[in-house]
Amino acid sequence: MSQFPGTSGTPGAPGMPADPAVARRANRLMIAVLAVIAALLVVRAWVGTEVGSGADAQVVHGYGMVFVEQQGAGHVQVPAAEWAQAVAADPAQQRVMVSWPRTVGVWAAALLTLAVLSFLWRDNPVYKLAESVVVGVSAGYVMSTAVWSSLVNQVFGKLAPGLTKAYLSPGLTTTESDWWALVPLGLGMLLLCRLSARLSWVGMFPLAFVVGVFSGWRFVQYVESDLLAQVATMFDPLYVAGPTAAATVGGTLCAVLVLVGVLTVLAYFFFSLEHKGPVGGAARIGVWYLMITFGASFGFTVMGRIALLAARCEFLFDDWLWLIDPAGKH
Amino acid sequence: MATHAGHASIFARLDRIDRRWIFLAMFVAVAAPILWVGVTGKTFPEAPTPAVQGAFDAVESLPSGARVLVSMDFDPASAGELQPMATAIVRHCALRGHRICTMTLWPAGGPIIDGTMQDVLGDRPDYRYGEHWVNLGYRAGFEGVMKQMNSRVSLAYATDVRQTPLERIPMLEGITGIADFDLLVSISAGYAGAKEWVQYSVSPTLTGSKPLRFVAGSTGVQTPQLIPYYPNQMAGILGAIKGAAEYEYLVNEAVRKADPSAIVPAKFQEAQRRMAPQLFGHVLMVALIVLGNVVFFGLRNREARA
Numbered sequence: 001m002s003q004f005p006g007t008s009g010t011p012g013a014p015g016m017p018a019d020p021a022v023a024r025r026a027n028r029l030m031i032a033v034l035a036v037i038a039a040l041l042v043v044r045a046w047v048g049t050e051v052g053s054g055a056d057a058q059v060v061h062g063y064g065m066v067f068v069e070q071q072g073a074g075h076v077q078v079p080a081a082e083w084a085q086a087v088a089a090d091p092a093q094q095r096v097m098v099s100w101p102r103t104v105g106v107w108a109a110a111l112l113t114l115a116v117l118s119f120l121w122r123d124n125p126v127y128k129l130a131e132s133v134v135v136g137v138s139a140g141y142v143m144s145t146a147v148w149s150s151l152v153n154q155v156f157g158k159l160a161p162g163l164t165k166a167y168l169s170p171g172l173t174t175t176e177s178d179w180w181a182l183v184p185l186g187l188g189m190l191l192l193c194r195l196s197a198r199l200s201w202v203g204m205f206p207l208a209f210v211v212g213v214f215s216g217w218r219f220v221q222y223v224e225s226d227l228l229a230q231v232a233t234m235f236d237p238l239y240v241a242g243p244t245a246a247a248t249v250g251g252t253l254c255a256v257l258v259l260v261g262v263l264t265v266l267a268y269f270f271f272s273l274e275h276k277g278p279v280g281g282a283a284r285i286g287v288w289y290l291m292i293t294f295g296a297s298f299g300f301t302v303m304g305r306i307a308l309l310a311a312r313c314e315f316l317f318d319d320w321l322w323l324i325d326p327a328g329k330h
Numbered sequence: 331m332a333t334h335a336g337h338a339s340i341f342a343r344l345d346r347i348d349r350r351w352i353f354l355a356m357f358v359a360v361a362a363p364i365l366w367v368g369v370t371g372k373t374f375p376e377a378p379t380p381a382v383q384g385a386f387d388a389v390e391s392l393p394s395g396a397r398v399l400v401s402m403d404f405d406p407a408s409a410g411e412l413q414p415m416a417t418a419i420v421r422h423c424a425l426r427g428h429r430i431c432t433m434t435l436w437p438a439g440g441p442i443i444d445g446t447m448q449d450v451l452g453d454r455p456d457y458r459y460g461e462h463w464v465n466l467g468y469r470a471g472f473e474g475v476m477k478q479m480n481s482r483v484s485l486a487y488a489t490d491v492r493q494t495p496l497e498r499i500p501m502l503e504g505i506t507g508i509a510d511f512d513l514l515v516s517i518s519a520g521y522a523g524a525k526e527w528v529q530y531s532v533s534p535t536l537t538g539s540k541p542l543r544f545v546a547g548s549t550g551v552q553t554p555q556l557i558p559y560y561p562n563q564m565a566g567i568l569g570a571i572k573g574a575a576e577y578e579y580l581v582n583e584a585v586r587k588a589d590p591s592a593i594v595p596a597k598f599q600e601a602q603r604r605m606a607p608q609l610f611g612h613v614l615m616v617a618l619i620v621l622g623n624v625v626f627f628g629l630r631n632r633e634a635r636a
Binding site: 169299 | 408411440529551
């Protein structure tokens with residue numbers, strides 16, 4: 001395997017083997033492990049997976065199979081056991097069948113998941129491909145959604161409702177033109193002038209409009225929601241009566257801790273006085289509060305990342321490999 | 331630090347450990363419990379925290395037929411964390427007979443809404459579109475959409491996703507501004523999401539005659555930013571997958587309490603299933619942090635002695 005210069009997977013990079021010989025051995029070990037896993041999967045696919053029960057049981061060879069049932073004009077995903085039951089009743093039936101497009105979709109999702117995870121081994125072309133696919137698909141989806149949601153319905157639909165309804169958006173309900181839509185359209189067109197070196201100054205006007213509007217909104221809402229409302233919370237009673245004595249003690253303790261935390265953290269960020277004596281003591285307590293806050297944030301972040309990994313693992317084991325069936329999909 | 335592996339101390343060896351062993355250990359810590367839960371079907375019991383209980387009570391205390399606006403402000407990248415809570419809240423609303431209005435401020439949120447409603451209401455033919463639930467879909471504009479909805483929902487959404495004008499949708503009869511909803515729920519992965527809903531739509535109503543009740547569900551990364559708003563500016567908060575698991579537990583317990591013979595479908599225990607990998611993943615993280623500190627101080631002492 002070739003190394004990719006400048007990537008985090010090169011020997012000697014932090015957390016990577018410094019000795020190229022060690023790195024080569026690690027690569028060989030990895031390839032061997034992957035080969036064993038691939039061989040096991042091939043054997044399992046050849047043996048097959050039994051779906052259904054009793055006399056209806058059928059063997060499915062392969063992974064990521066998705067079965068659908070025809071309902072009206074469309075198809076609805078059904079458990080593999082339903083397919084087994086339908087085939088047992090009538091081997092020639094076409095009502096419940098394998099959906100090859102959906103099966104390919106599961107395979108694509110599984111391979112892209114593995115491709116992204118391969119970055120943990122080191123940067124590689126497969127990861128780059130997956131990354132590009134994700135970025136490209138996301139950008140394309142967002143752009144097409146924005147065009148239809150904003151440009152077609154909100155601008156064209158208001159300026160030329162008849163034409164828009166006839167050629168672009170049959171469900172449009174607007175019947176009369178709203179010429180005010182020319183204002184955002186004009187501002188948007190001016191914004192495109194930023195692409196030209198000679199006319200880029202024209203693009204400053206819509207940009208100033210956007211920045212001004214958002215600054216105004218945010219200033220007012222931050223003051224109302226994050227300053228005044230939070231200050232008002234500080235005037236809540238420190239004694240918090242609960243349904244039990246323990247709840248009362250707990251609630252009161254929490255209220256006192258919040259008050260102490262606010263005052264000491266403010267003391268830490270108050271630089272007009274030297275952090276000595278009582279102010280210095282309060283600031284040190286404030287630092288502890290900040291550290292605990294950062295720790296809690298880190299803990300929440302870890303939880304979020306593990307949740308995402310768990311979701312992908314469950315997808316691989318359940319939808320793709322059929323090793324488990326927690327949701328009764330098979 | 332030792333220069334030769336054969337003579338290196340245990341601390342030096344650990345200091346130079348290939349990081350891929352850490353990745354492998356984390357993968358095993360997460361994957362093994364998933365397989366165990368998948369095979370046995372067992373989940374851990376949950377003890378709901380006050381913030382999650384507050385969210386549950388906010389939905390539970392509404393009279394049947396109340397109108398709940400659910401904004402699913404996330405995309406597939408965060409679905410592993412947020413989808414279970416979206417499913418649990420919508421399911422809870424449906425079990426209580428509330429009327430549900432869905433929307434999203436994220437372009438990729440549309441399919442998320444479709445999937446959630448199909449999962450929850452797919453086997454509920456009594457829940458008719460337009461009468462019991464409606465999907466407004468995606469609208470670009472972030473805070474702009476919120477500001478418009480504060481005064482008139484129809485300013486932001488002239489029609490629902492099926493191009494039906496709002497005034498012809500029975501369940502939205504009498505809804506003018508966002509404060510006319512009985513509860514606002516935002517399940518969000520970032521900007522624009524729960525924080526902006528608090529700032530732009532909830533806080534302005536707090537001093538008015540009808541404060542808008544608000545419940546948030548958020549990713550782990552975003553949760554610490556939202557906690558200061560609880561309980562004065564939001565009735566409850568579902569923090570990350572743990573919050574989702576607690577909420578699921580509360581809803582499932584309510585179902586079992588109403589009908590002891592009821593079997594909770596596995597698709598409504600997704601967050602609870604994810605708690606076993608969380609446990610082992612966190613234990614590993616704590617162990618690695620402790621080990622890292624032991625190695626750090628061990629090496630420092632060694633150098634000081636040398």
